[in-house]
Every structure is written in structure tokens, then in C-alpha cells.
Amino acid sequence: MSNLPETVQKLLESSHTETYVSPIPKEVLDSNKETPIIIGVDEAGRGPIFGSMVYCAAYVPVSFSESLKSTGSANLKYGFDDSKKLTDVKRDELFGYIWREKNTGYVLTGISARDICSGMMRYPPSEIYNLNQQAHDTTMAMINIISEELKLNVDHVFIDTVGPPESYQRKLEARFPKIKFTVSKKADSIYPIVSVASVIAKVTRDMHLKELSRDNNDENKPLAVGSGYPSDPNTVRFLANNVTPLIGWDPNFTRFSWNTTNSYLCDQNEKYKTLNIKWEDDYITTGRKRSKDGNNVLMNLEPSKTKGMLTIDSFYDI
Structure with a gap:
């Protein structure tokens, strides 16, 4: 270094x-x-x-x-x-x-x-x-x-x-x-x-x-993340092969606000074995569920009264 x-x-x-x-x-x-x-x-x-x-x-x-x-x-x-x-x-x-x-x-x-x-x-x-x-x-x-x-x-x-x-x-x-x-x-x-x-x-x-992106098991071997662009087949391959159920990928170098990463974590849970987390902020911000069926949620929904929904505070209590 x-x-x-x-x-x-x-x-x-x-x-x-x-x-x-x-x-x-x-x-x-x-x-x-x-x-x-x-x-x-x-x-x-x-x-x-x-x-x-x-x-x-x-x-x-x-x-x-x-x-x-x-x-x-x-x-x-x-x-x-x-x-x-x-x-x-x-x-x-x-x-x-x-x-x-x-x-x-x-x-x-x-x-x-x-x-x-x-x-x-x-x-x-x-x-x-x-x-x-x-x-x-x-x-x-x-x-x-x-x-x-x-x-x-x-x-x-x-x-x-x-x-x-x-x-x-x-x-x-x-x-x-x-x-x-x-x-x-x-x-x-x-x-x-x-x-x-x-x-x-x-x-x-x-x-x-x-x-x-160096491999934690071999710091002399960078991970094959490709260019990082969604059109790069090496990037797509890395995303698919290295997604983890809860965190997804290393937050130090991954942009979770991109639609591509969201699709793995929110829309394709069954395919990639990721946890289907329902975030309270998503209900408030977008007025809809972040799930594969895309069901609409009324904008006057009171998130605090909705069962089974995860908030930032409760996430850190897991």
C-alpha cells in the first residue's frame, strides 16, 4: 500500500x-x-x-x-x-x-x-x-x-x-x-x-x-468485480455469485441505492435467497411495498401500526 x-x-x-x-x-x-x-x-x-x-x-x-x-x-x-x-x-x-x-x-x-x-x-x-x-x-x-x-x-x-x-x-x-x-x-x-x-x-x-475489493482470504488477489457497470458481465456475475442474505455485498464499495442492487435484495428474494425485509422508510418514502408484486400502499398508512415491518432501530436490535 x-x-x-x-x-x-x-x-x-x-x-x-x-x-x-x-x-x-x-x-x-x-x-x-x-x-x-x-x-x-x-x-x-x-x-x-x-x-x-x-x-x-x-x-x-x-x-x-x-x-x-x-x-x-x-x-x-x-x-x-x-x-x-x-x-x-x-x-x-x-x-x-x-x-x-x-x-x-x-x-x-x-x-x-x-x-x-x-x-x-x-x-x-x-x-x-x-x-x-x-x-x-x-x-x-x-x-x-x-x-x-x-x-x-x-x-x-x-x-x-x-x-x-x-x-x-x-x-x-x-x-x-x-x-x-x-x-x-x-x-x-x-x-x-x-x-x-x-x-x-x-x-x-x-x-x-x-x-x-481485495479478497479477504487473499489480499493479493482482487475480487473479479469488473468495471462496476450493470452492463458488464463480470459485474453481473460477481453480484449474482456473492450476494449474502442480509447485507448483500460489502458496504464499503457497493451502492445500495442503485436499482440493480435493489433488485437482488428486494425484487428477486427467492432467486438469490435474500431476506425480504420491509423497511418502514420505504412505506413512507414511496408509498408502496418494495417487493416483487409491487402492491400499492395507501399514502395515509400509519407505519407504526403496521405489523411485521422493520425499522432502522429494530434492525440494529436483531
Whole structure:
């Protein structure tokens, strides 16, 4: 574990959300932080069932930004692009360069699977903290660290949008009126600095998930969880072969608020031998039973008078 990048080590410190702040690049420090910088923001792991959603705000001096996508450097053929378009080898090469050379600064936040779920499953429904809100707040917190805590001279921020880009950009401009923003779709393919953030986020997330999913019986053998996407046959196979009757899967890296995991635990109890638990919050939140027949329940139901229903308090008394 000691050979892991600091970004991954930071995320492994807790099963909750963690943030890592890199050292400030020498060129920026040498100018007493007056060197204008640009920031790129992107994420990795929004859709998978397993692992954290990792956000990165990467920054470089404006003067360095044009060389990021160049392929003619003597030191490294940079070739930054959307991380999904790069091979694993190329992503690791680019990440290793950033890590070693320290000429790129970044703030990285890993929103843990546990915290993603606790936000999305809040009660009452008006308090639900959806994935877009979590992404927006995380992005603004990272920009705040760079601009207000580190007090760097932020010239422009480029962001791969979450939700409609126009409204998201207005939201950011209202929060940071002195900073220019460009929020767009496919920003990681258009703006090299967003590509840098994409690579850092993707490599960190992949390493973090690999560490989280190590086999308890053989820590040198990661579990075959696949990419974590519901369309990945390796992920589907792992879910089906490793579901336990009560807990399901390891809560440190599993998102139980996803419909895919819910189907194993709530809708396919007979097939996967999981316990059919009737949660009081489900009756209150959705007004229906979370079971395979999907029977409707009247919204004026008084859950406390309903027999055989499990509450959070009684769950911990089992």
C-alpha cells in the first residue's frame, strides 16, 4: 500500500468522503501565487455500482496549458484526451508523469459509495441529496480550496457538465463572481486541462476500487468485480455469485441505492435467497411495498401500526 499514490492512500483512510490536495507547482509558488492558472474539472465513476465517484479539479499555469495535448514533447508525448478514449497503459503513463513531475496541481475528492447512498436515500424525500447536487457541491468545494484557501490566481475554469450546462454555469458564476467559467458537454474531449482532471480521477478511482475489493482470504488477489457497470458481465456475475442474505455485498464499495442492487435484495428474494425485509422508510418514502408484486400502499398508512415491518432501530436490535 505504501507504493500507492497519495490520492489513493487518502481515499483508503475512511469509508466516507475524503479530499486530497496536492502540493502547489513550483512555477506557481515562485511567483508568490500570482501566476494565472486555469482549472479543469471532471469525474470518474458516476454510473458504476461499485466504488467511489471521484472528482478532480486539476490546474496548471495558463502558459503551460497549450502544451498538454501536444505530442511533440521530448519528455513525454502528452496526448491528454478524454480518459475513456485512452488505453489503461496511456492513462497510467500520463498519471505517472503528473505524479512524478509535480508540475500540475490538483484537488481530488472521492465521494464514497456509502455517502452517495446515504445522500440519495434520505428521508423525507424533500431531503434527498441526489447525485447532481453532490457533484455540484463537490466541484464548488474544490474550486473554493484552490481559489480561496490556497489563494491562487484563478483565471478560468473549464468543467465537464453535470446536468444542463447553462444553469450549472450560472450557479458557478453566482458563487464565484470573479472567475470565468466554461461549462460544456464533452469538455474532457475539448479542453486539455479537463482531460488532465479526467485522467487523474479515472486512474485514482480504478486503483482505489482495486484496493477496496481485495479478497479477504487473499489480499493479493482482487475480487473479479469488473468495471462496476450493470452492463458488464463480470459485474453481473460477481453480484449474482456473492450476494449474502442480509447485507448483500460489502458496504464499503457497493451502492445500495442503485436499482440493480435493489433488485437482488428486494425484487428477486427467492432467486438469490435474500431476506425480504420491509423497511418502514420505504412505506413512507414511496408509498408502496418494495417487493416483487409491487402492491400499492395507501399514502395515509400509519407505519407504526403496521405489523411485521422493520425499522432502522429494530434492525440494529436483531
